[in-house]
Amino acid sequence: MPGSQGPLGAAGCGGSSGSSGDLILSFGPDDTGTLPKLIDQFNKQSKNVKVKQRTMPSDTGQYFDKIRTQFQAGGGDIDIIIGDVIWPAQFAANGWVTDLSDRFKDTDAFLPGPMQAATYKGKVYAVPWYTDAGLLYYRKDLLEKSGYSNPPETWGELIEMADKVKQDAGIKNGFVYQGKEYEGGVCNGCEYIWTNGGNILDPKDSSKVIIDSPGSVAGMTTWRDTITKGASPQAVLQYVEDESAASFLNGEAVFIRNWPYMFALAGTSEYPKVEPDQLGIAPIPVDKPGDPSYSTLGGWNFLINASSDKQDQAWEFIKWMTAPEQLITNAKLGSKLPVRTDLYDEPAVLNNMPVAKLGKEAIIKNSRPRPVSPYYSDVSLELAAQFNSMLSGDISPEKAVKTLQKNLQQIVNQGEKAAG
Ligand code: GLC
Numbered sequence: 001m002p003g004s005q006g007p008l009g010a011a012g013c014g015g016s017s018g019s020s021g022d023l024i025l026s027f028g029p030d031d032t033g034t035l036p037k038l039i040d041q042f043n044k045q046s047k048n049v050k051v052k053q054r055t056m057p058s059d060t061g062q063y064f065d066k067i068r069t070q071f072q073a074g075g076g077d078i079d080i081i082i083g084d085v086i087w088p089a090q091f092a093a094n095g096w097v098t099d100l101s102d103r104f105k106d107t108d109a110f111l112p113g114p115m116q117a118a119t120y121k122g123k124v125y126a127v128p129w130y131t132d133a134g135l136l137y138y139r140k141d142l143l144e145k146s147g148y149s150n151p152p153e154t155w156g157e158l159i160e161m162a163d164k165v166k167q168d169a170g171i172k173n174g175f176v177y178q179g180k181e182y183e184g185g186v187c188n189g190c191e192y193i194w195t196n197g198g199n200i201l202d203p204k205d206s207s208k209v210i211i212d213s214p215g216s217v218a219g220m221t222t223w224r225d226t227i228t229k230g231a232s233p234q235a236v237l238q239y240v241e242d243e244s245a246a247s248f249l250n251g252e253a254v255f256i257r258n259w260p261y262m263f264a265l266a267g268t269s270e271y272p273k274v275e276p277d278q279l280g281i282a283p284i285p286v287d288k289p290g291d292p293s294y295s296t297l298g299g300w301n302f303l304i305n306a307s308s309d310k311q312d313q314a315w316e317f318i319k320w321m322t323a324p325e326q327l328i329t330n331a332k333l334g335s336k337l338p339v340r341t342d343l344y345d346e347p348a349v350l351n352n353m354p355v356a357k358l359g360k361e362a363i364i365k366n367s368r369p370r371p372v373s374p375y376y377s378d379v380s381l382e383l384a385a386q387f388n389s390m391l392s393g394d395i396s397p398e399k400a401v402k403t404l405q406k407n408l409q410q411i412v413n414q415g416e417k418a419a420g
Contacts, residue, residue: 023049023079024080025081026055026067027055029055034329038321038326046317049313064377071091071096071305075306075308076305078305079305080302080304081303083300083301084300084301085132086369087126088120088303091303097125098305098308110340111364113368114299116369126302128339129299129300129330130300130330130337131298131339132297133260133297133337134295136152136256136257138254145169146161151280154287157285159231162174162175162231162232173252174253175253176233176236177244178258179239180238180239186370186380186383190368190370191257192222193211193219194294194368195219195285197291198213198216199213206372208412209409211404211408213401218287220400222287223390228393237388244257244258248262248274250271250273251274257284260363263335263353264355281355294366295366295368296368297367297370299337322339331356337355337363341364344356374419375412378411378415379408382408382411386403
């Protein structure tokens with residue numbers, strides 16, 4: 001819930017700053033309750049410093065706006081920011097967060113995708129905490145009943161199968177996802193563009209917009225087809241993670257694109273209708289058989305406010321939180337995928353998180369960061385607007401791509417000019 005208090009806030013700090021010696025840590029509400037538990041554990045064993053959570057909005061865009069306002073007003077009192085993987089470049093370019101390159105030595109032990117997102121101009125500004133990757137979940141039981149032994153490999157197959165299985169099973173929806181005008185919609189749109197061979201910014205030169213390509217148009221066309229060809233309901237235009245998960249876990253949909261966390265909700269008292277063993281997980285579909293699959297890299301990192309006077313204490317906490325033991329706790333209790341590569345061979349993680357086993361390939365091999373740019377927040381707002389307007393049928397895929405080429409290049413050029 002935007003602005004709601006987590007258990008720690010309710011217990012005493014009330015969302016405002018703690019006593020002078022405390023480290024203030026910002027993050028959205030953790031529904032699983034794992035972060036407050038970990039903070040508690042740290043506080044019990046820490047002699048030098050105690051940590052208090054400041055609870056931020058759960059919508060990543062709203063959280064970003066709040067943090068940016070504080071930075072622009074001189075830094076604010078938050079010492080450690082748990083931030084989205086899309087933030088480090090922008091925070092670093094503005095000098096708002098500390099360069100951690102000298103402290104963060106074991107970068108090789110972390111997954112390459114999250115590390116790429118934590119790095120800006122060769123320097124490391126964030127320590128990955130957990131990773132996310134877009135996954136295709138499907139109802140194994142329903143596919144089998146309709147005579148399919150495998151999940152779809154291509155988008156075309158997905159649309160066809162979604163429609164048939166939906167009718168055979170007599171359920172409302174074929175394929176649901178996050179189509180609203182917000183960051184999650186951008187994550188979905190990127191996957192259609194990438195799996196059709198397009199891209200947004202040139203990975204070698206982030207000042208160059210390259211979205212106007214046949215691959216991007218094909219990706220957008222396929223995305224719109226999910227609705228026009230009957231696989232997806234109009235309602236997806238308004239869906240964020242929660243609504244799409246509710247439709248799927250209430251047994252109303254055959255397929256869903258969502259993050260790994262959703263696996264942990266299947267069969268719980270909130271969603272008793274769909275059990276984990278009815279679920280299959282597959283990579284995000286591609287354009288043609290054999291094409292590489294791409295899934296949007298999500299996840300959250302630790303960053304230190306450059307104006308904090310508690311740099312050493314902040315580092316001590318981050319080091320503790322990202323040690324293997326704490327990452328395993330977060331995986332077991334919070335269903336959050338660990339960022340240390342060797343934990344994917346760790347039975348304690350795999351046995352408790354089938355999604356880590358099933359999603360390993362998508363997580364390690366296929367995930368790709370959204371455009372890494374100091375102007376990402378504006379780039380994203382523009383992507384979200386054009387994607388949603390294309391998906392609703394207001395503009396054509398060609399028009400969306402052409403408009404994005406022009407408007408994104410303008411955003412980047414203006415940013416470069418202002419930066420001198
Ligand atoms: C998840 C991802 C994050 C992404 C967000 C979009 O929280 O971890 O990277 O921006 O979803 O809604």
